[in-house]
Amino acid sequence: MIKHLPFRIFVYSIFISLVFACKNDAKIVQNEYEIASDTINFQWQKLKQGGFTINHGAILIPVKLEGIDKTFKMQLDLGIDHNVIYGDTLRAITSAYPALQNNIQHREGYDVFYNQIHFGNQQPIAQDSLMVQKNFGKSENLKDFDIIGTLGANEIKNKILLIDFKSQQLVITEKLEDWEADSFSYTPLRFKNNQLYLDLIANGSKNAVVYNTQASMFPLATIDADLFKSITEENNTEIKKLKSWGEEISFTGSNIITKIRIADVNLPINNKKAFFTEAEKVSKTLKSENLKAVIGSDLFMNNTIVIDLVNNRFGIK
Structure with missing residues (x-):
């Protein structure tokens, strides 16, 4: 039963969400x-x-x-x-x-x-x-x-969510078979404030990011200038100005040219852009959780992922 209002809508929604509006026998x-x-x-x-x-x-x-x-x-x-x-x-x-x-x-x-x-x-x-x-x-x-x-x-609390983006299918379960679990490459996952925190590897370094299944305006959006410069073209930038909660926020975008990965799996970067913003409202919120960026589902269109809230891990293949 719901005891408390309101929705806890975080400033992550500037990147993450634009709202317009079980027993398991499935095998991979x-x-x-x-x-x-x-x-x-x-x-x-x-x-x-x-x-x-x-x-x-x-x-x-x-x-x-x-x-x-x-x-x-x-x-x-x-x-x-x-x-x-x-x-x-x-x-x-x-x-x-x-x-x-x-x-x-x-x-x-x-x-x-x-x-x-x-x-x-x-x-x-x-x-x-x-x-x-x-x-x-x-x-x-x-x-x-x-x-x-x-x-x-x-x-999905205390459960496991598998999403096959290619087939546009998902499964919610409480346990994976060993052979299923072994098919994924894993990174630790924190589930806090109803957000999924994990590490994105870029240029050999770990960068704490937040991922949400809901809409993300960009494949990758960051508040870290060094991360942005290290993975994108120096030239050929573009500016996007978007409104969130009545405030206009400016983003600088450029093509991703450096390999980025989660665990041991490289993510598709062809025709993908990363965006950077210095907006104080965004920076303050993400920095409070030591986060550098937000990533969206657009980076996983060639993959299957597992959000494992039983073992606190994020898997990808």
């Missing part, structure tokens, strides 16, 4: 998942900001609400610690299904909607309570929209 065979009962197929949501498009903006997972014969989608955002349903969207749902109005309970300053939600593979999600984010989402006819909310880090 030759770098691909077999289609099993607990395999979840996901889609990408494109995001647009500042005149450019982010193709891999947000992971959308199919879900079904109890009592409604329609498949919806929810974003996977490990940067929040609970599940959310958009308030305007919920109003459209309860207009079409008035009985569900009884599932809303009022708390001091916020509402909670109770419903047993299932993933697209029919497995129930961990929590049956969704915090209502007021004045957000769509309120048109139910048939005209499908994204209804966000799934948070509570879905």
Whole structure:
């Protein structure tokens, strides 16, 4: 049960998140998942900001609400610690299904909607309570929209999340078979403030970064000038100005030309850019956690990753 409001939205969201809106029998065979009962197929949501498009903006997972014969989608955002349903969207749902109005309970300053939600593979999600984010989402006819909310880090706490980016499939489990686990290269993982902290290797040195499955504006964004200079072209830079929480922030970007890796796996850098900012709000927040950069899913499009919150490790292959 959700006891506390509000969402803990950190300044990492300047880089990480742009919000628009189980039992395991799956196996990995030759770098691909077999289609099993607990395999979840996901889609990408494109995001647009500042005149450019982010193709891999947000992971959308199919879900079904109890009592409604329609498949919806929810974003996977490990940067929040609970599940959310958009308030305007919920109003459209309860207009079409008035009985569900009884599932809303009022708390001091916020509402909670109770419903047993299932993933697209029919497995129930961990929590049956969704915090209502007021004045957000769509309120048109139910048939005209499908994204209804966000799934948070509570879905994978003390569990293991595998994401096969090539196949656009994921699995949530409690244990890996030995041969599965041995197929990954690992680096230590810290899970703090609902953020995933790990090391990125560049020029032989470790750089503490934060990764989130939710949207990242850039493949890599850093507050460390030395790191930026060491991995990018000295010339051919570009400037992006984006707004976050009403403040315009300037980023300097350039092509990544130096190999970067996680554990022992080199990441794809062709046509990938890194961006640097000196914005005080961003720098102060990241420096407070001794972080140098934020990375997004765009760096993993050729890989399968494992976010292992049982053994506190991040795996990649």
